[in-house]
Amino acid sequence: MTMTHPTATLVEDTTEVTSQTIRDALRDAIVDRRLAPGTKLSEADVGTIFKVSRTLARSALQALSYEGLVVVERNRGAFVASPSLEEARQIFASRRILEPGILAEAARRIGPAEIAALRHLLKEEERLIEARGQHARRAEIKASGDFHLALADMAGNAVLRRFMDELVARSSLVIALYGQSAISSCGHQEHEAIVTHIETGAIDEATAMMLHHIDHIEADLDLRAKTGSDLKEALLQSL
Amino acid sequence: MTMTHPTATLVEDTTEVTSQTIRDALRDAIVDRRLAPGTKLSEADVGTIFKVSRTLARSALQALSYEGLVVVERNRGAFVASPSLEEARQIFASRRILEPGILAEAARRIGPAEIAALRHLLKEEERLIEARGQHARRAEIKASGDFHLALADMAGNAVLRRFMDELVARSSLVIALYGQSAISSCGHQEHEAIVTHIETGAIDEATAMMLHHIDHIEADLDLRAKTGSDLKEALLQSL
DNA sequence: ACAGCTAAAATTGTATACGATCTGCGGAGA
DNA sequence: TCTCCGCAGATCGTATACAATTTTAGCTGT
Numbered sequence: 001m002t003m004t005h006p007t008a009t010l011v012e013d014t015t016e017v018t019s020q021t022i023r024d025a026l027r028d029a030i031v032d033r034r035l036a037p038g039t040k041l042s043e044a045d046v047g048t049i050f051k052v053s054r055t056l057a058r059s060a061l062q063a064l065s066y067e068g069l070v071v072v073e074r075n076r077g078a079f080v081a082s083p084s085l086e087e088a089r090q091i092f093a094s095r096r097i098l099e100p101g102i103l104a105e106a107a108r109r110i111g112p113a114e115i116a117a118l119r120h121l122l123k124e125e126e127r128l129i130e131a132r133g134q135h136a137r138r139a140e141i142k143a144s145g146d147f148h149l150a151l152a153d154m155a156g157n158a159v160l161r162r163f164m165d166e167l168v169a170r171s172s173l174v175i176a177l178y179g180q181s182a183i184s185s186c187g188h189q190e191h192e193a194i195v196t197h198i199e200t201g202a203i204d205e206a207t208a209m210m211l212h213h214i215d216h217i218e219a220d221l222d223l224r225a226k227t228g229s230d231l232k233e234a235l236l237q238s239l
Numbered sequence: 240m241t242m243t244h245p246t247a248t249l250v251e252d253t254t255e256v257t258s259q260t261i262r263d264a265l266r267d268a269i270v271d272r273r274l275a276p277g278t279k280l281s282e283a284d285v286g287t288i289f290k291v292s293r294t295l296a297r298s299a300l301q302a303l304s305y306e307g308l309v310v311v312e313r314n315r316g317a318f319v320a321s322p323s324l325e326e327a328r329q330i331f332a333s334r335r336i337l338e339p340g341i342l343a344e345a346a347r348r349i350g351p352a353e354i355a356a357l358r359h360l361l362k363e364e365e366r367l368i369e370a371r372g373q374h375a376r377r378a379e380i381k382a383s384g385d386f387h388l389a390l391a392d393m394a395g396n397a398v399l400r401r402f403m404d405e406l407v408a409r410s411s412l413v414i415a416l417y418g419q420s421a422i423s424s425c426g427h428q429e430h431e432a433i434v435t436h437i438e439t440g441a442i443d444e445a446t447a448m449m450l451h452h453i454d455h456i457e458a459d460l461d462l463r464a465k466t467g468s469d470l471k472e473a474l475l476q477s478l
Numbered sequence: 479a480c481a482g483c484t485a486a487a488a489t490t491g492t493a494t495a496c497g498a499t500c501t502g503c504g505g506a507g508a
Numbered sequence: 509t510c511t512c513c514g515c516a517g518a519t520c521g522t523a524t525a526c527a528a529t530t531t532t533a534g535c536t537g538t
Contacts, residue, residue: 037293059301062302063305066305068398090396090398093398094398095417097399101337101340105336159406160328174371
């Protein structure tokens with residue numbers, strides 16, 4: 001409770017809410033599936049929740065629409081994206097093209113420290129799989145994506161990293177819509193196998209396993225409907 | 240001259256200037272190199288030129304920053320992006336990963352009609368190479384990018400297409416900054432070779448040629464400086 | 479009861495207003 | 509002469525105001 005800044009209206013947790021803050025919070029909520037596909041994201045509501053004007057709320061929603069997480073219809077408003085089956089197919093097709101390349105690039109730069117970091121992620125994944133409760137389940141799904149993003153980080157290419165950011169986030173939406181089983185634990189084992197292959201320098205095998213892994217995720221999809229969820233409740237939960 | 244809409248203030252060429260219009264015009268100007276890297280893009284100036292408020296101008300600049308064509312520095316303004324050598328390397332590394340995959344995907348869907356369309360593009364390229372003048376040179380550079388984008392279109396994947404959009408546009412910036420020779424005509428011959436290989440079903444050879452082609456473009460880069468250019472003049476030229 | 483129309487409410491689109499930050503210039507002092 | 513300070517102008521960040529569009533509710537007539 002350090003009152004070092006007398007001018008600040010609140011104690012310290014006010015890290016200046018900006019468009020970026022809102023964007024990140026909304027993205028988290030969408031990727032975490034606290035906001036279901038199709039949910040209406042009214043500018044006024046978002047602004048009110050974050051205590052900013054519609055200007056910033058609108059800016060954040062625009063940004064999310066560029067990432068494909070939100071769809072903005074002119075004069076109608078913004079909605080959490082609801083990818084069609086065709087879009088889903090395209091997203092996974094893109095991952096099949098990008099991820100082997102990222103893996104190859106990353107493998108060339110990975111040392112013992114990076115292997116350790118990946119294994120640490122896998123440990124966390126494992127822990128969450130064993131844990132119970134909805135919160136753990138959400139964290140598990142996010143951890144699964146984080147593995148792919150960590151790999152993208154290690155490729156040392158900001159462009160590829162950003163593309164993967166988008167693909168992983170949209171994949172989460174697709175899984176929310178069409179996934180029939182929760183993330184299967186064999187996905188985790190495939191992650192393990194990939195790391196092991198990288199460690200032993202078996203790049204081709206690591207690549208093959210990565211493709212198998214992506215196929216596996218996509219094979220778990222099925223068609224079904226989903227309804228909207230409540231905006232405010234989902235966001236307040238993240239505080 | 241159909242005056243069917245008495246309420247409209249202007250005859251018809253007013254296609255309602257929106258954020259999208261401005262974004263496209265600016266992107267064209269940047270990719271066409273009518274706006275040099277580093278050029279300041281003041282919100283007020285952009286708004287004045289397009290006769291809209293700063294709101295829309297700002298929105299367009301934001302959008303361009305998501306594409307990597309513009310860099311926005313807080314409280315300082317927007318500038319035409321000036322990719323570093325490292326960024327340039329990353330952009331081409333990304334293309335080396337994406338384009339072979341796109342090529343493979345496209346090859347599976349390409350029929351006689353698509354081959355004809357590609358050959359038509361090549362004809363246009365050829366014509367521009369032979370033509371003289373700065374305008375022809377700009378058109379030639381754009382045509383070169385259009386070939387890659389046409390291929391991406393034929394892959395039938397909107398996600399990949401958008402990634403390529405960004406990569407081609409940013410490549411244009413990189414070439415503007417670091418390219419030493421103008422687009423060499425051998426680039427055109429490589430395009431020809433790719434189409435021929437696709438037509439004869441030699442996908443592996445087409446892929447190899449594509450990689451060679453990208454290497455070729457990147458090998459033509461060198462380090463040198465560039466100055467800013469005038470915003471208004473560059474934009475008005477496009478009307 | 480239901481289809482269609484109209485008016486009011488809600489929501490988005492765009493412009494403007496105002497405060498905050500940065501930039502550039504000129505003068506005071508060493 | 510050089511450096512540092514401070515003030516004025518310019519530019520950006522955010523909020524608010526107003527216009528345009530969509531949605532909704534209610535009414536009327538069949």
